[in-house]
Amino acid sequence: MTATDTTQAHMLMRSILQRIATGPELSKDISLDEARxxxxxxxxxxxxxxxxxxxxxxxxxxxxxxxEFKGVLDGIREVVDGVVADVDHVLDIADPYDGYNRTLPAAPFLPPLLAECGLHPVSHGLDAVGPKYGVTHRHVLQAAGANVDLDSRAAAGRLSDTDTGWAYVDQASFCKPLHDLIPLRTQMIKRQVLTTVEVLAKPVMGKQQTHFVTGYVHKPYPPIYAMLARHVGFNSALFIRGVEGGIIPSLRQDGKYFSYHDRGEEIGVDIHPDMVGIQQALRAVPLPEDLPKTTRPGDEIAIAVDIRDTALAAAEAGMEALNGKQGVTYDSLVYTGALILKHMGMQDNLGEAGEA
Structure with missing residues (x-):
């Protein structure tokens, strides 16, 4: 980094702020290159x-x-430690980076399940970020004994290992400069563009194709995610309306997903858990009643759960489900697993995918 580079960066930011921070009527958009x-x-x-x-x-x-969305994402990808795995197809799974605080997460156990079905999944996330500061994939997988500190190359190597076939990679490893912004993001409190685009950083890719799966809650987001996924070259994408913004739909209500293939336009599909034979009174895995409660002084956004004990409970439930124990976690994995297998063309319909 030279003094000239820093001066140019300061001049660029000054120009940008003069245009985007001028009130609701006078603020102007900036270009993709400027955002990047x-x-x-x-x-x-x-x-x-x-x-x-x-x-x-x-x-x-x-x-x-x-x-602006594309430019910020391109800027992140410019500093990502991305690698190509020695497999033709990689399934990139991005559950909410800020985790779960109302339900027990089951999604961390989808990668090992899908690896058994012949896919090569990689999930990614981080330890803690707002607005929820909830229980993340990292917490649950660590509680289950998995290595959550692999770098991108080690994670890619696991995908071609017949004994594993799946991996988790943390943002602290594959994009440390972005991870280093977490204290600043905490001070900003509100959701920013980074929250939307960071899940599309694409740390591990396939030799031929890379496929993206993420969740959403609010209706405006599937078109945004689809636009960004096509922009960074995901060959297909699946956006599931899930509980707490995750990739597992409600187990008792009508659901929805959007998907595209071959970078085409996204298509919405209505679903219901009975399409995979699920009959549940609960919408998701409930938090155990005996979990210790914690407080987060001064934070009126996050609902505090004890991270360690919740992660341990999720890990136990997930391992039991992988070993065949019926229940809400088992049904959660079956439902989203079926959606992904159908999306990837490995099954013709959800019923057959659920039985697989």
Missing amino acids: EATVAILRDQIDPVQAALFFIALRMKRESND
Whole structure:
């Protein structure tokens, strides 16, 4: 990094802030390249933290344009330690990075289940980030004894290992500059563009194709995710309306997913758990009643759960489900597993996929 680079980054950010932070009527969009260059400068620590926070907040307040979404994602991908695994197809699974705090997460156990079905899944996430600061894939897999500190190359190597076939890779390993922004993001409190785009960082890719799976709650997000997934080259994508924004739909109500193949337009599909033979009174795996409660002083957003004990409970439930124990966790894995197998063309319909 040279003094000239830093000066140019400062001048760029000054110009951008003068345009995007001018109120609801006068703020202007910036170009894809400007959003990318600004993001790279922030990730390379060339921008004052106050200005970096203002950049993300101003984008959010005026509402990000498609080019701004793409540019920020491109900036992140420019510093990602991405690798190509020695397998033709990789399934990239991105559950909510901020985790779960109302239900017990079952999704961390989808990768080993899907690996048994012949897929090569990689999930990714981090330890803690807002707004929920909930229980994440990292917490649950660590509680189950998995290695959650693999770098991208080691994770890619596990995908071609016939004894494993799946992996988890943490943002702290595959994109440390982005992970280092977590304290600043905590200070910003509100959701920013990073929360939307970071799940599409694409740390591990297939030799031929890479497929993306994520969840959503709010209706505006599937078109945004689809646009971004096509932009970074995911060959297919599946966006599931799931509990707490995750990839597992409600086990007792009508559901919805959107998907595309060959980078085409996304199509919405209505689903119901009885399509895979699930009859449940509960919408998701409930938190055990005997979990210890914690407090988060001054935080009115996050619902506090004890991370360690919740992760241990989720790990126990997940391992039991993988070993065939029937119940809500088992049904959760069957439901989303069936959706993914059908999406990947390994089964013709959900009923057959659920039985697989």
